Amino acid sequence: xxxNVEQVLAGLDKQNSAALGKLIGRGNVAQAEEGPDGTMRAxxxxxxxxxxxxxxxxxxxxxxxxxxxxxNDDLNTHCAVLxxxxxxxxxxxxxxxxxxxxxxxxxxxxxxxxxxxxxDEGRGLTGVIMVLxxxxxxxxxxxxxxxxx
Amino acid sequence: MTDYVDAGTAMDLSGLSQVPGxxxxxANSVNYERILNAGSEPQNWLTYYGGYNGHRYSQLDQINTxxxxxxxxxxxxxxxxxxxxxxxxxxxxxxxxIVVDGVMYxxxxxxxxxxMDAVTGQLHWQYKHAIPFDTSLCCGNVNRGCAxxxxxxxxxxxxxxxxxxxxxxxxxxxxxxxxxxxAGESGTVAPLLVKNLVIVGSSGxxxxxxGHLDAFNAETGEHVWRCYxxxxxxxxxxxxxxxxxxxxxxxxxxxxxxxxxxxxTNLLYWGTGNPAxxxxxxxxxxxxxxxxxxxxxxxxxxxIHWGYQCTPHDLWDYDSNMECILFEEDGRKLLGHFDKNxxxxxxxxxxxxxxxxxxxxERIDWGEITADxxxxxxxxxxxxxxxxxxxxxxxGAKEWTHASYSPRTELFYVPVQDVGxxxxxxxxxxxxxxxxxxxxxxVDSDDMxxxxxxxxxxxxxxxxxxxxxxxxxxxxLVTGGDVVFTGTPTGEFHAFDxxxxxHLWQFQTGSGHHSxxxxxxVDGRQYIAAPVGWGGWVEGFAPGMLGGPHGxxxxxxxxxx
Numbered sequence: 001x002x003x004n005v006e007q008v009l010a011g012l013d014k015q016n017s018a019a020l021g022k023l024i025g026r027g028n029v030a031q032a033e034e035g036p037d038g039t040m041r042a043x044x045x046x047x048x049x050x051x052x053x054x055x056x057x058x059x060x061x062x063x064x065x066x067x068x069x070x071x072n073d074d075l076n077t078h079c080a081v082l083x084x085x086x087x088x089x090x091x092x093x094x095x096x097x098x099x100x101x102x103x104x105x106x107x108x109x110x111x112x113x114x115x116x117x118x119x120d121e122g123r124g125l126t127g128v129i130m131v132l133x134x135x136x137x138x139x140x141x142x143x144x145x146x147x148x149x
Numbered sequence: 150m151t152d153y154v155d156a157g158t159a160m161d162l163s164g165l166s167q168v169p170g171x172x173x174x175x176a177n178s179v180n181y182e183r184i185l186n187a188g189s190e191p192q193n194w195l196t197y198y199g200g201y202n203g204h205r206y207s208q209l210d211q212i213n214t215x216x217x218x219x220x221x222x223x224x225x226x227x228x229x230x231x232x233x234x235x236x237x238x239x240x241x242x243x244x245x246x247i248v249v250d251g252v253m254y255x256x257x258x259x260x261x262x263x264x265m266d267a268v269t270g271q272l273h274w275q276y277k278h279a280i281p282f283d284t285s286l287c288c289g290n291v292n293r294g295c296a297x298x299x300x301x302x303x304x305x306x307x308x309x310x311x312x313x314x315x316x317x318x319x320x321x322x323x324x325x326x327x328x329x330x331x332a333g334e335s336g337t338v339a340p341l342l343v344k345n346l347v348i349v350g351s352s353g354x355x356x357x358x359x360g361h362l363d364a365f366n367a368e369t370g371e372h373v374w375r376c377y378x379x380x381x382x383x384x385x386x387x388x389x390x391x392x393x394x395x396x397x398x399x400x401x402x403x404x405x406x407x408x409x410x411x412x413x414t415n416l417l418y419w420g421t422g423n424p425a426x427x428x429x430x431x432x433x434x435x436x437x438x439x440x441x442x443x444x445x446x447x448x449x450x451x452x453i454h455w456g457y458q459c460t461p462h463d464l465w466d467y468d469s470n471m472e473c474i475l476f477e478e479d480g481r482k483l484l485g486h487f488d489k490n491x492x493x494x495x496x497x498x499x500x501x502x503x504x505x506x507x508x509x510x511e512r513i514d515w516g517e518i519t520a521d522x523x524x525x526x527x528x529x530x531x532x533x534x535x536x537x538x539x540x541x542x543x544x545g546a547k548e549w550t551h552a553s554y555s556p557r558t559e560l561f562y563v564p565v566q567d568v569g570x571x572x573x574x575x576x577x578x579x580x581x582x583x584x585x586x587x588x589x590x591x592v593d594s595d596d597m598x599x600x601x602x603x604x605x606x607x608x609x610x611x612x613x614x615x616x617x618x619x620x621x622x623x624x625x626l627v628t629g630g631d632v633v634f635t636g637t638p639t640g641e642f643h644a645f646d647x648x649x650x651x652h653l654w655q656f657q658t659g660s661g662h663h664s665x666x667x668x669x670x671v672d673g674r675q676y677i678a679a680p681v682g683w684g685g686w687v688e689g690f691a692p693g694m695l696g697g698p699h700g701x702x703x704x705x706x707x708x709x710x
Contacts, residue, residue: 070156080159085279085324086161087277091160092156099156131281135328142377
């Protein structure tokens with residue numbers, strides 16, 4: 001018996017549908033805005049009963065400092081443990097709460113973040129921050145441009 | 150519009166711990182002179198090998214062959230792994246702790262650095278560098294240690310940054326990007342602090358980069374010099390690469406293990422890694438210098454003074470990154486180097502001349518190196534898709550983990566791996582960030598052995614051996630109490646009589662050893678510290694232990710008070 005692929009695909013985006021939780025990395029993608037001082041700004045939120053971050057993937061145009069508004073629109077208490085050079089950043093998110101996190105991240109590359117509360121573990125609330133760009137010119141190898149996949 | 154509850158601003162996660170965030174100011178007085186004379190303060194372990202000479206020898210003798218059987222854990226540090234990180238299945242605790250006047254500085258997987266009390270194990274501070282999940286890692290999520298001096302802790306990150314942290318607070322003083330993660334470069338080496346320079350070496354040879362050694366100003370982070378191990382066309386030794394070819398551009402020769410230093414020659418002695426692609430030599434005809442070599446580099450200028458290639462035109466992945474141990478013989482300045490290819494090289498460290506070469510491996514059939522250094526390949530991947538089997542396999546007869554040398558016994562204590570491998574050449578196109586082996590590889594998982602061998606420094610002759618059912622891939626430590634320490638993949642930490650190999654003591658730590666134990670003392674009490682945590686390139690050096698228990702503990706042993 002073959003599963004209906006379209007049905008499965010639709011269910012990957014929802015809590016307790018195809019699988020138990022929303023599949024990691026599926027959902028909206030949004031890019032941080034860059035202010036005149038070079039600081040990037042963005043918002044991530046937890047929507048009601050989704051047990052997931054929106055956007056699922058936050059894109060930073062380059063490495064550096066990013067200020068993130070962290071919003072909990074859910075009727076459950078959550079938290080966020082976010083990557084940052086020096087120490088991970090922790091924020092506790094009671095129902096309908098809003099706070100801020102300031103992160104310092106290298107680029108390029110992508111990072112996972114998540115929650116450290118027991119009811120969130122294993123269910124979702126694992127998000128991605130993707131940093132675009134290249135390393136500084138002085139850090140690159142002295143060789144001609146190479147082929148990439 | 151929602152009337153939100155104010156959740157405030159995110160805080161440092163370590164704020165939810167009992168870590169105070171400051172350490173005693175012991176590192177301010179650590180400078181070049183103190184590291185140069187590290188032997189005069191055996192209570193400390195001031196630099197990666199304990200001294201610039203690479204001996205991994207501690208003069209401390211409170212723990213000796215008579216009482217070592219009474220060793221017990223004094224304290225244990227654990228940290229664990231939380232959340233997702235790169236190489237989660239391959240992370241390992243490969244570090245060498247540094248100890249300065251009662252403070253221990255330890256690096257871990259995934260960007261962790263800790264300062265702790267060397268008597269109690271209580272943390273003073275911790276630092277976490279955020280590492281991208283998609284960083285290309287050759288051989289696991291690992292770091293081999295830090296350098297301490299000028300009030301700072303110097304460490305590299307997996308995504309190829311060099312950091313200087315304030316040794317008192319763990320806060321960043323400077324941060325320099327020194328490798329290209331898009332080219333598959335990474336950072337795992339323990340920096341070496343010489344004069345006012347922080348010396349670091351590149352990782353990523355399996356991704357076809359171009360190996361290099363770099364120096365940074367310890368105070369400012371200014372980049373002082375870069376030394377490429379693979380020459381561009383027209384540079385010295387470029388005739389060992391095919392003409393009119395781009396092979397040199399991705400030729401490998403990385404420098405991911407810390408070198409040694411002789412202040413009288415002013416030379417760094419640094420091993421270089423495999424050429425790329427590892428096993429497909431047809432695309433890089435020639436000797437491919439300075440891959441698989443010992444290079445002597447002027448510490449002030451970064452210029453290669455001499456080189457000696459242990460495996461010309463490597464077809465077996467026989468890096469020569471392993472340590473170069475400095476010793477003297479009849480007034481002659483020498484270095485000893487145990488190579489992956491199974492041979493023990495003794496070189497004149499003034500001019501790079503071969504003094505003698507002798508086998509130390511258990512089984513060698515890839516080829517032969519004659520007494521005058523002539524290399525005769527015998528079994529190697531040649532025809533496309535055709536399997537060949539050879540000993541030692543690509544992890545070598547000795548991994549990066551280090552031998553030690555006792556000036557009391559004049560013996561080297563060498564962790565030996567006896568594992569073969571089946572390899573078939575598979576031609577592939579080079580693409581940045583894609584592994585560039587040029588082969589299909591399966592390392593033996595059942596027919597394997599390990600040995601601790603004591604080798605005479607002056608003849609290369611084996612004086613004694615201890616057999617282990619699994620390959621030995623932990624560094625050894627030898628002490629003034631004539632005790633040799635090493636660990637096994639199955640978790641036992643062992644002590645032996647350095648003079649005759651008699652087994653004296655063991656302790657099961659719960660996870661395999663792939664790191665470098667050290668010794669130090671505080672207030673007259675001698676300690677032995679052993680980082681424990683199995684992982685890394687296990688499929689290369691001990692695939693029969695790929696399912697072994699992981700871990701992340703630092704065990705510190707002492708005699709009962």
